Amino acid sequence: MPLSDRQSDATTIADSARVAGPSRARRMWDSDFGYAFRRAPVAMISFAVVILLVLAALLAPWIAPHDPFNPATLNLMNGFTPPMQANAFTGDFFLLGTDDQGRDVFSTILYGMRISLFVGFAAVFLGLVIGVTLGLLAGYVGGWAETIIMRVADVQLTFPAILVAMLIFGIAKGVTPPEYRDQMAIWVLILAIGLSDWVQFARVVRGATLVEKNREYVQAARLIGRTPFAIMLRHILPNVLNPVLVIATISLALAIIAEATLSFLGVGAPPTKPSLGTLIRIGQEFMFSGEWWILFFPALTLLALALSINLLGDWLRDALNPKLR
């Protein structure tokens, strides 16, 4: 490995400017965590797949060969073109074929993945913020706040998350006026999935906070007169983040599957803004008539996405668990 050369180069440059250690990314790579990562082929492959898919989704407007949501560029004659073949009428070529309206399946997948990933990330973020906040409060403040928060969490945990999400979606849909429903569907989805999975975060953070709040550094912070708010945010929070990271990764896979499930059931992303689940719902109709590609490719993408995030989360849980070192 030409590491020594590069490092000496880096030091001479760094010396002339300022005394600095290796970059953050470099330190990450050299750490125990980075070592564990380099030794786990499954984690590396999953990570590569996730990065590839996220990049593809982010760059969809530039990568996608067609704009599937611009009716002006669609040609109905292109409908049902099989993958890797030229259309019999127009001679147009589509990598993964087209659907009934002549939309390029590859492009719809790229845009659909964008929506799936956006909903997934946003929902997990919402659940994380709510869960961590309530978990910190329950753990640090205790008393009736803890009782109420944990009771609500227990009750919600009695019901499967997907059912809670469906119910929140139904209620939110009823509250929105009909003419805004399609526009709001994405946000309603984020709300529904986010509110259905805060419990995991709250429980773990509360448990960790209960342990941390009796440590010396917290007592010291209290003695020098820091406010409870500052103690929770600046002192305890950074020390309970490891398990939160693990749960967030696994939650992301679950949130993406939940979004796909809701959209598939017709209570999620609308056909005008299809996510992967909506695409699978649309594709299912054509399964019986032999146009398998409209269903197959979105399903495969969803599977790759969910599986690689899941595997990454599994590995992360083991890697961040000091007991398994």
Place this chain on the structure above:
Amino acid sequence: MLAYIIRRIGQSILVLFVVGLVAFSMFRFVGDPVDNMLGQERTQADVERLREQLGLDQPFVVQYYKFLEQAVQGNFGLSYRQGRPVAEILLERAPATLELAFVSGLLALAGGIGLGIYTAIRRRGISANAIMTLSLVGVSLPTFLIGILLIYLFSVELGWLPSFGRGEVVDLGWWTTGFLTVSGLKALILPAITLGLYQMTLIMRLVRTEMLEVLRMDYIRFARARGIREKSVNFRHALKNTLVPVITITGLQLGSIIAFAIITETVFQWPGVGLLFINAIQFVDIPVMAAYLMLISVMFVGINLIVDMLYFAIDPRLRVDRTAGGH
């Protein structure tokens, strides 16, 4: 013990009360049912008449009291979409869901315990390892994709089994059953597998872990040393001692089978309660949503209560484990 039971029952009633409040708030504040039931062409008189008919013109407290009174009697009013009593629709749909849940529950239990024992006894065997790997993939697959996959394989490609509906059903007056006709039984196979697969892998992994633990115990070694046949050791000594946690977990899973039936029923257009609920969400049919919510809460809370009591009755150690385990 008695204090614990009373406290648990009190908690359950409190939960149901909160759920009832949610259900009622849905009725009162979500959407305008009159808008949903009447089309574009309507007169003010039509609106007034329907409002009165649905009781929407009365004050909040009166409506709330009426709702509670009616709900306890199992009356949730008229479906906004179908214009028929919700209870009637639910009763009509219930047999389909219950039969499906029953068969997939049985499948999950039989398959899960069987495969769990097999993978525990043949721990290092190739087929046991293959089953374990497959089960990992099965857990990662979303339920609806499993359903679609099965339809593609057995309905589209092979043409052996129907892809939707319940087949021919026999009407027994208050119950319709698909168990008595060939087409009914054939229609049941794919949805039951789809619904039961996830639970099956869960039970299988649980049984395997428990079995592996028990098989290491001294009394198993002694039983072997005494020359008792392998079959007898595995089933009469080991299996018996793994069943307590299996029963309780299975009980808790019963509720999620009913909930996940929503997905399976949509994939297979199975005319059950779950499909009704999804359609109710799509059309914002509040009475049906509220009734389903109440029904499923009673079920979940009831199951949880019974399982908690079982913990107490069967093995006090488990109760301690459970609070310590934290899930």
